[in-house]
Amino acid sequence: MKKIHFIVNPIAGKGNKHIDETLLSSYFSKDHYEVRVKSTKYKGEAVVLTQESVSQGATIIVACGGDGTVNEVASVLVNSQCILGIVPIGSGNGLASHLKIPKDIEKALLLIQHEITTRIDVGSCNGTYFFSNTGFGFDAKVIRRYEGFTGRTLNSYLKACVVTFFNNKNEDSLVVTINGTKKYKDPFLIFASNSNELGYNFSLTPKASLQDGLLDVLIIPKMQKLQLVWFGVMLIFKRHLGLNGVVSYQTNKLDIIRNEGRYFESQMDGEYKTLEEIEVSIELLKDSIIVIN
Numbered sequence: 001m002k003k004i005h006f007i008v009n010p011i012a013g014k015g016n017k018h019i020d021e022t023l024l025s026s027y028f029s030k031d032h033y034e035v036r037v038k039s040t041k042y043k044g045e046a047v048v049l050t051q052e053s054v055s056q057g058a059t060i061i062v063a064c065g066g067d068g069t070v071n072e073v074a075s076v077l078v079n080s081q082c083i084l085g086i087v088p089i090g091s092g093n094g095l096a097s098h099l100k101i102p103k104d105i106e107k108a109l110l111l112i113q114h115e116i117t118t119r120i121d122v123g124s125c126n127g128t129y130f131f132s133n134t135g136f137g138f139d140a141k142v143i144r145r146y147e148g149f150t151g152r153t154l155n156s157y158l159k160a161c162v163v164t165f166f167n168n169k170n171e172d173s174l175v176v177t178i179n180g181t182k183k184y185k186d187p188f189l190i191f192a193s194n195s196n197e198l199g200y201n202f203s204l205t206p207k208a209s210l211q212d213g214l215l216d217v218l219i220i221p222k223m224q225k226l227q228l229v230w231f232g233v234m235l236i237f238k239r240h241l242g243l244n245g246v247v248s249y250q251t252n253k254l255d256i257i258r259n260e261g262r263y264f265e266s267q268m269d270g271e272y273k274t275l276e277e278i279e280v281s282i283e284l285l286k287d288s289i290i291v292i293n
Helices: 045-055 067-077 094-098 105-114 138-146 154-166 225-236
Strands: 002-008 033-039 060-065 083-088 117-125 128-130 133-137 175-178 182-185 189-193 215-220 247-251 253-260 264-268 271-275 279-292
Touching: 002 045, 002 067, 033 045, 045 060, 045 067, 060 067, 067 083, 067 094, 067 128, 067 271, 067 279, 083 094, 083 105, 117 133, 133 138, 138 154, 138 189, 138 264, 138 271, 215 279
Parallel strands: 002 033, 002 060, 060 083, 083 279
Antiparallel strands: 117 128, 117 279, 133 189, 133 264, 175 182, 175 253, 189 215, 215 247, 253 279, 264 271
16 A cells, blocks of 8 residues: 655645545545645745655655745655656646646646656755755845745735846845856846746746756846846847857756855745855755655
């Protein structure tokens, strides 16, 4: 009998998606599965609940939520034989979208029922895992503002982008060195991605792969607002990588040193974080987690 546990974020997305044992009994019979449902009550609790499920012998642990919930659950399962499942009921759902996991709950549950698995790469930023992307600069500031809004919706995200763009001040001037060579003063954006989805069907790194052993890196230096508006236009048409001044490449390791400034503002899988370390080491861990897709 397989033990399958569901870690549910009840307020993910609009908070109107209900996953309980009654629903799951239609897909996972008591003759073959031992099903448990655990709901989170606060940010970070999915980590605790997943650790508990691992100790209880769960062989499949399903993250039901957005990218933040997936990150918390998956972080516990890196380099283990426990299988990650995803039911994307959040707002952005970047990783699930890349893996082509449907947003429809019933279709996502059917995928888990069929249990076709693959191994994917995992990103690490100073030892903290990310599965889609991590970024420094503008996108981190957008997420900081986005987290302050009541609802996590596409409209809230677009509003956060616009407000951040027109109020983008360098409260803490930053000079960074990339891989010990190139220096950037107050870079607009430093972005390292494992997947080709940023969320909401946006993509800064459209050629990124979860299985190529490489991170796709995008660096946008400090630009005038008119240049950045043009970048945004070209982003819509997925032609932004060819713009003058935009740096794009692939690597399995990226080192960023803070020469000035008190801290890094960052986001990892859509969650805002500040890093007080002087040096940030971002690397790719090949085939480090098993996921159902």
